[in-house]
Amino acid sequence: MLSISDFSEMCCLSPQTLRFYHSEGLLVPAAVDEQTGYRSYTFDQIERAMLITVLRGTGMSVKLVRRALDEPDTANALLQQHTLEMQRQREAQDEAIRDARELLTSWPEARVHHVPEMTVVSKLVPGPSAGPDEYDWDQADTAMSATVREVIETVRSCGAVVSGTPWRAPAIETVEQKTRNLTTTGPHWLVKVPVTANEDTLAALPGDVEVQTFEARTELSIFVPGRSSMAKYGSALSRLIAHPLDDAFIDFSRIRQVLHDDGVETAVAICRLDEADVAG
Template sequence: MTVGEFALATGLSTKALRFYDERGLLAPADVDAHPAYRRYAPGQIRTAAQIRVLRAAGLTVDDVRSVLADPASLSARLEAHAAELRRRRDLEDRALALAAAGVYAAPDPDDDGGPARPGPVAERTVGPTPWAGVVQRVALDEAGEEGTTERANAAFAMLFQALAEAGSAPAGPPWTALRPVPGAADVVETVLAVPLSGPAPAGLRVDGHEVVTGTLPRRVERYVDVRADAGETDLLDDAPGGELPHPDLLGLMDAFDAEDAGAAPEIRQILVDPEAGHVELAVTVREEVGPGQR
């Protein structure tokens, strides 16, 4: 059969036939080297039809080539592909529901034309807070992975032990904060901090970690209280790039941007009760002068 006849019989264009020939899926039965005519055997129509079916099902060219080379692998490859399609369909359905619910849509403006203020955002005044912490570097492609969380938990345990040995008492729940690493766009530093009832002990050491200390000044904080529950927003943690930012974090940033445009706030994730899924997200809005200060 000529290329034209074979194309009409199979529904594959001459361009597609040449592509599958080059990729090793469907070579002509005969090629006349001088006029470069290609001819196909009638029995190859079945192969062409199978290629069309498998490609229409979404299998890759490499997968189709493997099936043609090893027909016994067809069932297992189809089962694996069907499972992947179901996973992707589930993710797409959840993303569609999330988009339709408007959770991540831009907030509607108020009647006066100003931006709508998110409901869960609140403010509080906090006194000076001495703290001590350790620093961990995290590659962005590792952020959120279980191993990263385990390393953070181990570092916190070592920090608490070092503080106890130094006679320094925590003054509240610990927090974490991210900060960029100069010259390393794909790496961030995580500060794991513990608020203290007094100044950080001099010479504090935590084996294998960089120790940092400081004092947050008296300040006004803007914060949201985040609690995990059964009705919590689906953050699509199985989506490419990992889970979405929590809606309450977006509300916090919307409120911050509305009144403090151009600022770059440090977001502190305060671990109120992490095992129960209870955290606070806080940023400093402004520093305040305390009583007796000028």
């Protein structure tokens, strides 16, 4: 039998770690003295300790390691599942590092630019199944990307050409959309895909999409790298609001978010005060 001290040295596991593994049922001593509480181990347990160390080194939780050891037939599948999760985490960390580097190097600045008139194909994005007190931006982005792909495939199959970067806009173009937009299930967004096509091609598009004319306008926009989040969205709005404009104001009812490959550009229409007076 090996004392906990000797077993600790042989396995390169601290006594504290061995006590923790014992409490978690991961590595139970061969014997525990009832009077002193001293733990003793056998040489046979060194192999299990080594395997635990290897699996824990992959980042697997104690619970997952215990399951892999208790159910050897599922160990490879559990390791594969854990590997995929670790890859997703590393990809997210790499993306966060790129975003941080870009933000620290050059903080995004708002810019004024002209957007020409264009023909767009619009489609509602299915609303996320978020709870009443949260909005899942990752889930929304996944649904958004899927809808953009669907629209692009649809227009191309009908012979139209995608002529610009897609964007999303709040689903508030009709009374029904405005009502449903206020619910947790939505839908909350519309995707818009700029296209070039003749009238016959546009007429051949299916009924679940709508052909619209996006009117030319001057915009104030700001690009924020990386995935969407409420914090990034709020930061973009804050920068847009703070940007000085001469004899003009921004119209948030005509907000859109251009979906670039490396981030999101939030844009709002600029209205000149003299134009607003004429319209009124």
